[in-house]
Amino acid sequence: MLEPSKPNCYNEKMDQIDDYSDVRHKAWCIHCTASLETCETNRDHVPSRSLLDKPYPPELPVVEICTSCNTSFSQDEEYFAAFLGAVITGSTDPDVQTIPAAERVLRRNPSLKARIDRSRKDFKTLGGENRTIWEPEMGRVKNALVKNARGHVYFELGQPAMGEPVHFHATPLETFTAEEREAFFSMPMIEVWPEVGSRMMTRVFTGQDMEDGWIVVQDGVYRFAVAEDDGFAVKIVLREYLAAEVIWSY
Template sequence: MSGSTDPDAQVFETARKALAGNARLRREIEATRTERPKGDGTPRLAWLPDLDRIRRVVVKNARGHAFHELGQPMLEEPDDILIVPLEVIDEERLAEFLTVDLGSAWPEVGSRLLQRMYEGIDMADGWIIVQPGIYVFAVIETDGVTVRSIIREYLLTEVSWR
């Protein structure tokens, strides 16, 4: 967010603390820094993330949401994983992603998701709002289990098991 690994330049306090206390983390992040020219020739800063590390975290979160909301342990590897920044997804795919169609089937009686649906607490259009603007997720149980999340209104994730 700040364009730097300098702890004092960080927008978020947690990032400042993490970078200030972990020189190895700073080096790892700095090693992924690239500059590419924009159309007008000016440099554009980019960071190449460790996608395998991100994938592991996304799948772990999705497994946790599926288990917590549906009571279903998803022990096998997912069939599909989507991890994409909001700014690069096309409008049609974004509209599809944001639409949470729970279908006509209801979740298991007694499941957390059924309780949420019935009470309507912390939900909007099928999305469970953990922290507005920070983290929302949806669990969809049609033709398998799909868990979607939006992190900091920047990163979209979707993990599916059929």
């Protein structure tokens, strides 16, 4: 399954979205726009706890989303945590995992473990070096990362990033050229003009949790940056290994 399933109560009436500025976004699932009044709902953490280490940061933002979206994300987030754990440790063995969620998922889900094992390719370089690559299921990786990016836009800027992003990219940091690396990390913080009272506004003024424009959720584990300029751009760095970029245009 690569794409999130639409919830039963999926609401395609775009006229209801016009009300966003007034009712804020609490009445709608920020992922599919379903009216939360007519759906079963769940509370969802941003970022996903499966991508973090324990103890979790206090006051992790929570957003209420529809159960259909939540279910879709849960499966893809489990895969993503397990895959990331396998790549970082070079193994699907639960005993050697450094990401708690990866250990948990790989231990209790043998079919997912086998599936990730099959995505591993060992080869020898021309120089005779043994190398391993892992082929991610990008649809699932994307679903997990876009979900978090949308949550960051919502919490930091107080706005919904609706629909499909116009750009999505996730790649290991070590594959960046020096120029790509510089471009990725030179996220201008003050281009953002957050609304009064939003979390980003508070952060801009106090510098809380911020380092060079990046919001550090857990050091070495999860950091992200948000910018707004003809749309929303979110960059996420996971475990200082994976760099992701998600962009929505207005």
